[in-house]
Amino acid sequence: MNKHWKVLWRKENGARVFKVCETVAEAKEYRTKLRDKGVTGDIHLISKAWPYGIQKNAGPRPRGYLWCPYCVKWRVFKLLSFRTKEFPTPSEEVLCEVCLIPIQNYNVRKYNHLELEGIKEIQKMIADG
Numbered sequence: 001m002n003k004h005w006k007v008l009w010r011k012e013n014g015a016r017v018f019k020v021c022e023t024v025a026e027a028k029e030y031r032t033k034l035r036d037k038g039v040t041g042d043i044h045l046i047s048k049a050w051p052y053g054i055q056k057n058a059g060p061r062p063r064g065y066l067w068c069p070y071c072v073k074w075r076v077f078k079l080l081s082f083r084t085k086e087f088p089t090p091s092e093e094v095l096c097e098v099c100l101i102p103i104q105n106y107n108v109r110k111y112n113h114l115e116l117e118g119i120k121e122i123q124k125m126i127a128d129g
């Protein structure tokens with residue numbers, strides 16, 4: 001399986017850094033290397049190329065979480081402010097707090113059965129558990 005994976009962690013100054021790996025095995029190996037080098041915070045493995053449905057071992061949805069098909073985990077989705085080169089004016093969007101995939105993403109909606117809901121309904125659903 002030649003999927004593309006991203007290993008994501010934060011430097012001591014809080015900056016997000018990542019390394020792209022070919023396979024999940026390579027990504028896990030890199031995570032071990034980072035641990036050996038003394039990285040102590042969270043090190044996340046993100047699927048860049050392929051969305052994953054809810055895994056059998058993931059358990060039921062914790063209150064306030066949605067399934068992130070790219071983190072392959074239950075994650076908190078938050079209203080975050082961001083800007084890009086193309087859109088230099090800061091805009092707000094509900095994103096996975098780790099991999100920053102927007103809640104509007106087709107696969108995020110699909111795996112959380114949110115195909116038809118608007119953002120307000122989704123936020124209410126998250127808050128209500």
Ligand SMILES: [Zn+2]
Nearest residue numbers: 068071096099
């Ligand atoms: Zn995510």
